[in-house]
Amino acid sequence: MIKRFLRSMGYACTGIKLGIMEERNMRIDIVAMLFVWFHMQFFALTRTDKAVVILVTFLVPAFELMNTAVERAVHKPDEEHWMPAGDAKDTAAGAVLIMTIGAVVIAFVLMGDISGIKNVISFYSEKLSNLLLLLGYICASYAFITLDNYRKKDK
Template sequence: MKSDLKRFGRGFIYAWNGIWAAIREERNFRFHLCAAVYIYAAAAIAGLEAVEFALISLCVFLVIQAELMNSAVERAVDKPDTSHWWSAGAAKDMAAGGVLMAAVGALCVAGFLFLQPGRLARIWAAVTATPWAVVAVLISFVIAYLFIFRFGGCSQKKGLPDADKDKEE
């Protein structure tokens, strides 16, 4: 019994390790985390109701889950032998397509929830209410940029697009 509980607990540690690895090493994962912060801020400012927040949360976590699965597939099929190059590339493309579909679905939901004149006006009014609010938003963009493009990734080659990294190695 104690052993089962210990293994069960270890599963959470492994899951956290995977999430932390994605934060450190996956630029797109960091982008989606930043997008989630902005969408939750916009939802709070716009005055979304609990059900609408729940819908936003489902979309956010679906996109994050899809990004984690995409990263897992990429790692699992990286550097196959020459007879499996095509299928490995196809698997990576399909996983990336899954992320794209989740993100497009999330954008559709966000469009239905936010593209209402009253909600857009509330968000705009909050962002531009004072010069300090504008500065805070601009600073948040800089922090998000640094987090997305400059955080972690010791193993990644800086300045190379993803497609060029494989050729360089």
């Protein structure tokens, strides 16, 4: 039983790895998630608020993985099924879009107060090292997001 569980966890980790390595939007989701998590400290959020932010930031990449699964499952079907396959792909992408919009709205509702925004601005303007940290994060994020797809080159 434990062996089967560990095997299924291995499959799940492989799926996450494939999503990160092959899907640019998944990498964007991860960069945004880490950015939001770091900046939560500057806002007066309750534990519940933090839990909601963490939950929705996990849901966006989870939806992205589901979208990727649908896209791969219905990739290049025969002539008879091409239209339903396209509809399935579009619908899955729509689910990701709705979840992303919801996550952004929740972030603005919970982290849109002026005092928190001032705290963020103060953090980056008070010390050069903090600003350099932000610039380094932006550069590293760009490199991570634009990472070449390692499998598509082989195809």
